Amino acid sequence: MAVSQSVVGRANAEKPHGLKGFISNPYVFFTCLFASLGCIMYGYDQGVMGPVLVMENFQNHFPTFMGSTIQGWLVSALELGAWAGALINGVLADRISRKYAMMVAVVIFTLGTGLQAGAQTPAYFFAGRIIGGVGIGMFSMVIPLYQAEIAPPELRGSLVSLQQLSITIGTAISFWLDYGMQFVGGNTCNPEGISDPYLSSGTYNAAQNHGHTCLGQKTIAWRLPLALQIIPAWILFFGLFFFPFSPRWLMMKHRDEEAKESISKLRRLPVTDPLVRAEYLEIKAAVMFDEETESEVVGSGGILAPWKALFAPNMFKRLMLGCGMMVFQQFTGINAFGFSSTKTTLLATGVTGILQIIFTLPTVLYLDKFGRKTFLIVGAIGMFLCHIVVAIVEGIYEPKWDLNEGLARPQGWVAIAFIWLFAVNFAYSWGPVSWVLAQEIFPNSQRSRGVSIVASTNWMFNFIIGLTTKDMLGTMKYGTYIFFAIFSALGGLFIWKFAPETKDKTLEELDVFFGGDSNSIAEADRLRMMRINESLGLAGVEILEDLKGEKQIDTDHVEVESART
DSSP: OOOOOBHHHHHHTTEEEEEHHHHSHHHHHHHHHHHHHHHHHHHHHHHHHHHHOHHHHHHHHHGGGSSSSHHHHHHHHHHHHHHHHHHHHHHHHHHOOOOHHHHHHHHHHHHHHHHHHHHHHHHHHHHHHHHHHHHHHHHHHHHHHHHHHHHOOGGHHHHHHHHHHHHHHHHHHHHHHHHHTTTSOOOOOOTTTHHHHHHHHTTOHHHHHGGGGGGOOOOOOHHHHHTHHHHHHHHHHHHGGGGGGOHHHHHHHTTTHHHHHHHHHHTTTTTTTTHHHHHHHHHHHHHHHHHHHHHHHOSGGGGHHHHHHGSHHHHHHHHHHHHHHHHHHHHHTTTTTOOOSSHHHHHHHHHHHHHHHHHHHHHHHHHHHHHHHHHHHHHHHHHHHHHHEEEEEHHHHHHOHHHHHHHHHHHHHHHHHHHHHHHHHHHHHHHHHHHHHHSSSSHHHHHHHHHHHHHHHHHHHHHHHHHHHHHHHHTTTTTTHHHHHHHHHHHHHHHHOOOEEEEEEEHHHHHHHHTTTTHHHHHHHHHHHHHHHHHTTTTSSHHHHHHHTTTOOOOOOOOOOOOOO
């Protein structure tokens, strides 16, 4: 069925995308960019721990952490905390606003970071990892949500993609800082093969056990990289005082006049401007639609009633799509592989970080031009091929591949090159785009709760991957890459079969899609929306007449955009 665009959608149809769009919308661009400081901390905290684990001074302070199992739990503790943080923040962001939810995340993250940087015992360090993870999980949920809700339709994909760009920047900074800090007071020791003998005796000391190769590395070598995260966190905290509230959140709280002012501020237009008026009415209509639909589906079921709406037939499909994307994102293997044991392999990891920054940029600039499904499917194919090549190289040339020796051989460098290429394919596709799509598939009333479940799913499977990959590589060897190759291919098929192209899609189109074979649901929603439009005067032509200006806009039928926000 043919579906018309919203008033704002038609007015913005010819507006520039990518870099030109950023230049023409500087306030929104810099607001979203500043909010992405939280994502820099997200990437930094994920990347900083691996290299710290093999620093001589850290090993001397925490010999308990030398065992591979305890290392897996130490790294994965962040993901476990993040799972809880993402889930909690769905409720918090609806109750106190997206803006204040980010502030709460900063405070929790600071507490966790302080515990890690100042820890004197393993218990304090573990607690810091979990508490810091809660803050990171809150960031991962609320920042892209806020970005999606303040962005104009023609820039929404690009602005939400800033999240992944910031994550890659944070990860790269952590790798290179760790690489430089390992030389403070002496070289890092090679930890390979030294875990069990010294753990059993309880007398592990890197300097004594490795003689002249360890030169008394300073405590600051690992404490400083952990502590530095606090600086961008508090820059974000104080900057948030100057952020506008999400107009959609304000409308959900029936603070209509404030919502108008927020739209005016974000679009840099007077409150009386026809475009501001049109966007305000469209958001208001979407909120009215969501409230009526939610009331009809779940009634007055108390505190759990809003969550029940997520399990209505057409909403549950959206939830499964979002959660499925995150499962496949993690099972591409992006968080499974890292190089952290020597200076050479730390450099290899640093190169990965630089490549991810470079190749996330095309998504930021062109996602709103080429669409979501194209990026996701092409990326899945690329990751599948890279995994297959690495599996072949490892299977043929190094059945018992030791990464350090492998790097000294041409075949080893071929494998490393294809792991880099795998990271490139992830950087422009599943890294940013899965988060963009997750913000777009939910209507206003369910977006916060839906995204919190989707984000927590990402963190739970991140936790599982981090905990199991070492054992997989030890037992399955090259089969590990085949495992992730299969899931990369399945992820592409999943998107091709089940995901809509949300670029330029309206509420009615998404309702038809998620309504499946039940067109009666979509038809009922369409009639409800028409009634709401008419009650607000949005179905007439007076706004469109104001918007015409130099360009005529076809006005056969006007409806409200919800899924585009």
